[in-house]
Amino acid sequence: MATLDSKIPSGPLADKWRKHKVDIKLVNPANKRKYEVIVVGAGLAGASAASSLADLGYKVKCFVFHDSPRRAHSIAAQGGINAAKNYQNDGDSVYRLFYDTIKGGDYRAREANVHRLAEVSVNIIDQCVAQGVPFAREYGGLLANRSFGGAQVSRTFYARGQTGQQLLLGAYSALSRTIGAGLVEMHTQSEMLDLVTVDGHAKGIIVRDLVTGKIERHSADAVVLATGGYGNVFNLATYARGSNATAIWRAYKRGACFANPCYTQIHPTCIPVSGDYQSKLTLMSESLRNDGRIWVPKKKEDRLKAPDSIPEEDRDYYLERMYPAFGNLCPRDIASRAAKRVCDEGRGVGASGLGVYLDFSEVIKRLGENTVRERYGNLFDIYHEITAESAYQVPMRIFPAMHYTMGGLWVDYNLMSNVPGLFVLGEANFSDHGANRLGASALMQGLGDGYFVIPYTIGDYLASQKPGSRPKPDTAAFTAAEQSVGAMTKRLLDNKGKQPVSHFHKRLGKIMWEHCGMARTKGGLEQALQKIPALREEFWANVLVPGSADTLNQSLEQAGRVADFIELGELMCRDALTREESCGGHFREEHQYPDGECKRDDEKFGHVAAWEYQGADKTPLRNVEPLNYEFVKMSVRNYK
Amino acid sequence: MNLVGYLFCSSIGRKIIMAVTGLILIGFVAGHLVGNLQIFQEPDHINGYGQFLHSLGALLWVARLVIIASVVLHIWAATALTLENKKARGTDYGFKHTIQATLASRAMRWTGYIVLAFLLYHLAHFTVGLAQTGTFKENLPHYTMGSDYRVAGFVAVKAGTPEVLDVYNMVVLGFQNPIVSLFYIIAVGLLSVHLLHGIDSLFQTLGLRNAKWSAGLHKIAVVLCLVYFLGNLAIPGAVLAGKLQPRAASVAAAHAK
Amino acid sequence: MVAENTTKNLSITLRVWRQAGPNQPGKFVDYQSKDLNPNMSFLEMLDVVNDELTLKGEEPIAFAHDCREGICGTCSCTINGKAHGPGKGIATCQVYMRAFRDGDVITVEPFRATAFPIVKDLITDRSAFDKIQQAGGFITARTGSAPDANALPVPKPDADLAMDAAACIGCGACVAACKNASAMLFVAAKVSHLGLLPQGQAERDQRVLAMVSTMDALGFGNCTNQYECSAACPKLITHDFIARMNRDYLGATLRSAFKPAPLGTGGGAG
The missing domain is CATH 1.20.58.100 (Fumarate reductase/succinate dehydrogenase flavoprotein-like, C-terminal domain)
Incomplete structure (x- = not known):
């Protein structure tokens, strides 16, 4: 039975992180270079962690299976990154971001972790701007914001539709700087295939050089996994084809608990599957639901008919029918499930029967094609590129797709798993999003963990390890x-x-x-x-x-x-x-x-349900970490 | 690295050398053309012009050295860059395809070779007298200025100056050979094509080009090259068409000799 | 009306560069692929061909890919002589089979450049790009040292232009498309992105000099201003940035020649 000590600091919510930073142990600057840290993954969390730890003076080895540390799938995030800057003067605050995230996660995240995330969110933006991330700006030259789902304030920072790319390139530039300065030893095309534990502590990894096939051993004083989510279990997902769970899964098999694996997020507006050869699902921005109307034919036999030949009275605008107040703008999960329901009834459109129409004909009639083009032109172009259909003429077909995994390896407040010395960051851990992640929060968590949490908390562990005590790889x-x-x-x-x-x-x-x-x-x-x-x-x-x-x-x-x-x-x-x-x-x-x-x-x-491996063919053990809500009252999530 | 190192060893440095020497050479060929067009005036003009240039003495040599250095550097940089470029590709594509590169840009090396060959011939022909020696200026009867030749309003060569080289007749007699004229016309045609990409390119290399005015720049380059070509075409063209005739007396004198 | 019914399936001949390893000889090998749905992506077609090869006991074609939505920069095929294949402003993963006709012979090669040695089949080693970045493609801002994000206003046109340059996905198509295998567009994009922002001024001269010299040392060719690079770029990054970098380089060179050297760079006596 694993011990799950969340190590949440005592005291008022807003003071926990500050107090913790004072309480945890430090490694003195002269000793830092005697410690080696392995970082697996160089997405937002991994790259930011590797460069920050290197700047502190630790010897860092970073491993990625990609051919370059700039390719991780963080790069594909479109929307933006949340931060409680309150630059808009609209009443945002650290507490409000904390509360929105807790509520968005349906009260299944840890209060203390989420509050810390909201606190460091402001530093993330500062750090990224200093690195040269070209965030969108207003005419006066100050930063612009937009609003995003699940929030009533405008706190999302963005760089066109490529926020993830720009943030990752920022972290990659910091990592490149530390590699160039000889502070980080970079191993590209190296896939972690096992975690090595010595006396119960994570002290190294086994990697395969993907080019030569050589199996290599690397020892360290601590191991940091920042290897992303496991959505590719579904095969078809908005994930990159190479995204995988091997690092965290092999760590699980070496004793790290896997928390809440069933918490997965489905995105309602993706381009449907077109055939069995399909390898990937592409996301269409949710903003399309602002003006598009979602429908399927009322009658099963109409589902393959040309949509414009189906008269108005034979169409079922099911979201408007079922949720009259929110209509097409109801939350992600509700919209997704409703689409599944109508398709299960045999009314799904397209050859596969797994699709619903997102129809712009009304708004085009009302505002004209040019206005629609201004608003959504690039999205219509992407849609056309993939499907060869013009959404100006025929309704788009959309279907929900697997998008993000909130579950992951269990970590305590220090982001250390139940295996001492094994730290887990970003989407690979379970800690901050509860049972559902809000838009523009994934980027925030990845960078928060890497830039502003692990540099402090890893010291607390390393200070307990004698310098030079790491085992030899033989x-x-x-x-x-x-x-x-x-x-x-x-x-x-x-x-x-x-x-x-x-x-x-x-x-x-x-x-x-x-x-x-x-x-x-x-x-x-x-x-x-x-x-x-x-x-x-x-x-x-x-x-x-x-x-x-x-x-x-x-x-x-x-x-x-x-x-x-x-x-x-x-x-x-x-x-x-x-x-x-x-x-x-x-x-x-x-x-x-x-x-x-x-x-x-x-x-x-x-x-939190944290599963513990018991050996092949044995049922894993379900450990429980109670969620003690000290500051927020668990209530029914209500967006109506 | 120091300034010389940056300029001579780096890719951009050598490109800058290409651009600056190219600019000097454009200045030279343009000036050369303007000078040569004086052939359409009385022989006093072009002959006086030749006499004036010779009278510059050391200054002429400074100018010549700058031009020679420019040519040498231009060719050196081009060769060095080209050799590197070949090496940089390594194995070539099995299937070749060009998206938008202009013909002029793709033919730079070949137009360059031919222009170089022409340059050598041209020098042999009109400057050193190694080709068509019979009509080389030194071998023609000398000319006596009929009027003053002025540069910027000042008298450079006085009327009545004797022993002036007869550039006028050398050019006209030289271009009466259709093969020479044809080679000359083709060569300046290719030089114009070379300049077409060269002008565009030098602005890019010196960082003075962007989308806002690149279309305008290109049009200017086309017009300049066209004017340059027509100007150069005019001289052998006029000779071949019989519009420019050698002055009978000189021809007679040359033959008498 | 509905995409999957619009066009007929197609059959093609795939002429693929096969090369077992970095220093092995390579050659083109033809494969027939039949009954392909035109809505299939080019990479999905390769998946299908690979599964067929696997079942036949042959080794599948190695090709680089990851996000399959045109942003990670991993995929890198030259299709019929064009980096990333038919279409403008897209990566290989965004090419769909409907771009070809029934009966077509499609030649697929790796990006070819000495600085991008072939690893296997269609996969090349583009770590040269990382090395250029490591030489100076950053603004030195240690974690935690940043001032408030709004402390330094950035004029919107500069920020927008910097974003245009920053859109580079580091795929190497510019190198592949350039007849000289020059990396100027890639380097210019990074130099311009950082050089356009006020944060990037402190290291501006040093950055352009260091990145260009690393680029040269890695064996990329030189720019001959034909602009094939920007035409092949999946993000259509303009070659105007190359002009900008040339200007930066010239300025940095001249400034470095006339700048007096500081006496010492050490810290205080503490």
Whole structure:
């Protein structure tokens, strides 16, 4: 049984972080260079952590599977980054950002962590501007803001539709500076395949050089994982194709608890799947719902007809019908589930039947095509590029898609997992978004963790480790880990089955989408818990991985990742089945209010579920960290 | 690195050398053309002009050295950059495709080669007298100025000055050979094409070009190159068309010799 | 009306550069691919071909890809001689099969440049770009040292222009498209992005000199002002930034020649 001590500092909410920074131990400047820290991942969290730790004086080694530390999927975030700057004079404050985030997360996040996030949000913007991030500005030269879902103030900073890119390039420039100065040793195209623990402490990793196939051992005084989310369990997602859960999953298998794996976020406005070959789902900005009307035909037999041939009275504007007050602007999860419902009824449009219309004909008639072009021109262009359809002439077809995972490795207030010396940042941890993440908060968390939390909290751990005490990479624990990695590689390559890796990934994705997607049921999850282990067995019996281990081998890389996804998918379903309530992105059909809103059970489930690995073929152990809400009252989320 | 290092060893530095020497050479060819167009006036003009340039003595050599240095540097930079460029590609594409590069820009190296060959011939022809020696100015009867030749209002060569080289007849007699004229016309045509990209390019290299006026710049370059070509075409053209005739007396004198 | 019904499926011949490793000989190999949905992306077509190769017991074609939405800069194929293939302002991952016709022969090669050595098949090593960034593509601002974000106003036109330059995804198409394999557009974009902002002024001269000299040392070619780079750029970054960098470089060179050297750079006596 793992000990889950959240180490939340005592005292008033607003003073916790300040007090904690005074209380935690420091490493003196002369000693810092004696400590080595491994950072895995160079997205917002990883790059900001690596450069900040290097600037402090620690010796840092950074590992990414990409060919450059500028490629992580943080780069694809469009909307913006929240910060409680109150530059708009509209009543924003650290407390309000904290409260919005807690409420948005459906009261399943830790108060203290979220408040700290809101506090450091202001420093993030300062830091990014100093690095040269070209945020949007007003004519006077000061920073511009826009509003975003789930907030009544305008606190989102943005750089056109490429905020994630610009923030990542800012962090990458800081990382580049420290690499150039010799403070960070960068390892690109190096995939972490195992965590090495010595006496229960994380002291190193095993990586595969993806170009030469060489397995390498790296020891350190602490290991930081910033490897992103696990949404690719669903195969089709808005994630990058290479995004994977291997680092956190292998850490889980070495003892780190996996918290709330069932908390996943579905985005309602994505371009639907067009065929079985599909590899990726593309997000269309939610802002389209401001002017577009969502509908499906009333009659099943109309679903393949040309939309303009369906008369008004045969159309079902279902969001306007079901939620007259909010209509097409109802929250993400509600809009997503409603789309699923009408498609389940057989009224979905497009060849696949998995799509609904987002129709601009009315607004074009009302305001003219030019106005619509000014507002949404670039989005219409993206849509046209992908589908070859003009949304000025025919309604867009959209469908929800997997977008973000709120769950992740369990961490305490210091962002350290239950394995001492193993720190987890950004989307890879579970700590700040509860059961649902608000728009423009992911970037904030990644950078907050990397720039302003880990530089302080890692010292508290390192100060307890004797300088120079890190194990040599030739010790038994490293040898054992390397052997287990080698054995898995060999097993995959020697298998010589009959199906390529993609075959299993697609099937896993379908099971997950069907049973652990937007709406989950006890029966469905139980079925998934039958299907996934069977799929796992079939994978190991029948997967075909071509090529060899001693060269660049993309099939081998993908095979390892999919093997992990299958196991993680099972854990997600197990978590979803156990959590007998609905909250945020986790919607159990059995637990809902008549209007379709999530029905939480704070009494029984006002806690974090942190799963602990017990060995292959053994049911993992469900540990619980109670969520003690000292300052906010848990209430029913209400956006009406 | 110091200034010389930055200019001579870096890619942009050598590009700047290309641009500055190119600019000097554009200035030279433009001035040269304007001087040469005096052939359409009385022989006193072009012959006086030649006499005036010679009278500059050391100054003429300074100018010549600047031009020679420019040519040498221009060619050196081009060669160095080209060799690096070849190396930088390595294996070439199996399927070649150009999106928008202009023909002039793609032909720079070839137009450059031909212009260089022409330059050498042109010097041999009109400056050193190694080609068509029969009509080289030194071998023609000397000319006596009929009127004053003025530069900026001041008298540079007085009327009645004897022993002036007869540039007028050298040019006219030289261009009466159609092959020479044709080569000359083709060469200045290619030089104009070379300048077309060169002018555009030097503004880019010196950082004086952007989208706001690049279209205008391009038009200016086209007009300049066209004027340059037509101006140069006019001289051999007029000779071939019989509009410019050698002055009978001189021709007679040359033949008598 | 609905996309998947608009056009017929197509069959193509794929002529792909296969190369087992960095110093191995490479050659074009033809593959037939049939019955492709025109709404399939080019990379999805490669996925399908690879699965077929896998099932046939052959080694799949290695190609670089990640986000598949045109922002990460990983994908890098030269398709029919054009970096990132047909279409303007898009990356390889945004090419769809409908851009081709039934029966087409499609030649796919890696980005070719000495500074981007081939790793395998269509994958090249573009770490040279990282090295250029490490030489000066940053503003030195240690974490925690920043003043308030609004302490320094930035004129909106400058911020917008800086954003135009900063949109670079670091894919290397400019190098691939340039007949000289020059990295000028990439370097110019970064130099201009930081040089346009007031925050970037302190290191402006040093940045352009260091980045250009690193670019040269890595074996990229030189710019001959043909602007193939900006035409092939998936973000359509303008070559005006190259002119800007040239100007910066000239200015920095002249200033460095006439600037007196400070006596010492050490800290206080403390």
